[in-house]
Amino acid sequence: MTFITRFAPSPTGPLHLGHAYSALLAHDMARDAAGQFLLRIDDLDQSRARAGWEEQIYEDLHWLGITWDGAVRKQSAHFDAYRATLDQLRDMGLTYECICTRRDIEAAANAPQEGVPQFGPDGRVYPGTCRYANHMAQDATCTRLNMEKACTIALPLTFTESGPLYAGDHTLNTEILMTRVGDVVLSRRNMAASYHLSVVLDDAATQVSHVIRGADLFEATAIHVLLQALLKLPTPHYHHHDLIRDAAGKRLAKRDDARAIAKYRAEGASPADIRAMVGL
Ligand code: GLU
Numbered sequence: 567m568t569f570i571t572r573f574a575p576s577p578t579g580p581l582h583l584g585h586a587y588s589a590l591l592a593h594d595m596a597r598d599a600a601g602q603f604l605l606r607i608d609d610l611d612q613s614r615a616r617a618g619w620e621e622q623i624y625e626d627l628h629w630l631g632i633t634w635d636g637a638v639r640k641q642s643a644h645f646d647a648y649r650a651t652l653d654q655l656r657d658m659g660l661t662y663e664c665i666c667t668r669r670d671i672e673a674a675a676n677a678p679q680e681g682v683p684q685f686g687p688d689g690r691v692y693p694g695t696c697r698y699a700n701h702m703a704q705d706a707t708c709t710r711l712n713m714e715k716a717c718t719i720a721l722p723l724t725f726t727e728s729g730p731l732y733a734g735d736h737t738l739n740t741e742i743l744m745t746r747v748g749d750v751v752l753s754r755r756n757m758a759a760s761y762h763l764s765v766v767l768d769d770a771a772t773q774v775s776h777v778i779r780g781a782d783l784f785e786a787t788a789i790h791v792l793l794q795a796l797l798k799l800p801t802p803h804y805h806h807h808d809l810i811r812d813a814a815g816k817r818l819a820k821r822d823d824a825r826a827i828a829k830y831r832a833e834g835a836s837p838a839d840i841r842a843m844v845g846l
Pocket residue numbers: 574575576608765778779783
């Protein structure tokens with residue numbers, strides 16, 4: 567099997583040690599397997615993406631000694647493809663328009679059903695208020711997946727994970743998808759697609775065989791595997807790695823400029839120092 571993996575940062579801030587770990591790990595695994603390492607710029611959210619951060623990503627990766635295969639793929643060049651797939655899912659009767667605001671969802675969540683988790687991989691599990699309301703697209707805040715209908719496809723689905731925290735085969739059945747995932751957002755008024763829909767399409771379009779990314783995205787994998795099944799796309803192999811944490815055990819965030827690779831570099835650190843800091 568050809569090994570194709572990718573690093574997919576969003577150009578919304580500086581790359582920090584956590585990104586360095588993710589990029590180096592995926593890069594090393596691809597090179598060890600004589601496979602390909604791709605670079606994708608996840609600039610889906612045009613209100614937050616900045617050309618300056620994108621430039622900084624290239625610079626940081628070059629400095630770390632990371633080389634990627636082929637051209638860089640930018641999500642912003644594929645909005646039409648995302649919209650076409652959304653139309654396809656709509657034609658399959660698998661989506662609906664939702665007019666709920668965040669506040670509406672919070673209010674509905676104030677009367678939780680016992681035993682039903684309130685938070686899933688996409689934030690609050692949507693209570694389904696608009697599922698059969700037939701709202702018009704022009705009134706909607708977002709388009710959602712109708713999970714009830716999605717679950718009529720052949721279930722269970724499975725995927726294989728090799729990361730340290732969740733290694734093994736994972737099964738997705740109706741109960742997990744309905745109660746833990748729910749009617750996730752597929753696109754918003756001002757965005758061509760949600761993160762979930764876009765990554766599934768990008769990974770498939772670039773024939774990614776191994777998704778290597780942080781453990782914070784493990785839960786979202788259920789959504790991705792379901793979308794792959796609905797769209798008849800192959801499911802890659804998954805590897806969710808540990809997150810790099812600060813001294814207090816908190817995971818690093820984009821705003822955590824103190825850990826920015828560029829800052830370490832300016833202070834005289836070498837790429838080998840960065841590798842040592844993240845344990846590679
Ligand atoms: N763009 C996402 C991020 O920066 C990663 C997407 C993925 O690896 O699936 O968190």
